[in-house]
Amino acid sequence: MNVLFDTNILIRITDVRTPMPKAVSDMLHLMNCVQYRVVYHPVQLSDFNRDSDAARKEINVTRLRQYLALEHPPCPSNEELRRLCWQERNDNDRVDNSLLYSVVRKAVGFLVTEDLAMHRKARAAKISEQ
Secondary structure: EEEEEHHHHHHHHHOOOOOOOOHHHHHHHHHHOOEEEEEEEOOOOHHHHHHOHHHHHHHHHHOOOOOOOOOOOOOOOOOOOOOOHOOOOOOHHHHHHHHHHHHHOOOOOOOEOOOHHHHHHHOOOOOOOO
């Protein structure tokens, strides 16, 4: 089963300069035990590429390559975004919606995020358990 992490969590689990929170390392360990696979959504590269710190951007992008990209991710249409009541005001919304829509369309089994706005959108779409 494929699992997505939102970009902020991906940054934390790929950054070797800071300790990984125990809860995150425990979760990754359990995912390995049950053979869940961490993938990234190709749209997340745009999040990393917007980083104004060139050195940090390079570190994050190169570390992201340790994961497989989600192949053929579903892309929500404007009509689908309206149906789900998801706004897309900026690039961050576009990335968040793309990640959540991957759960809606069952391209991934789970999305791990601490983003409260993403949690609200997930509840509205009835995917909060995933």
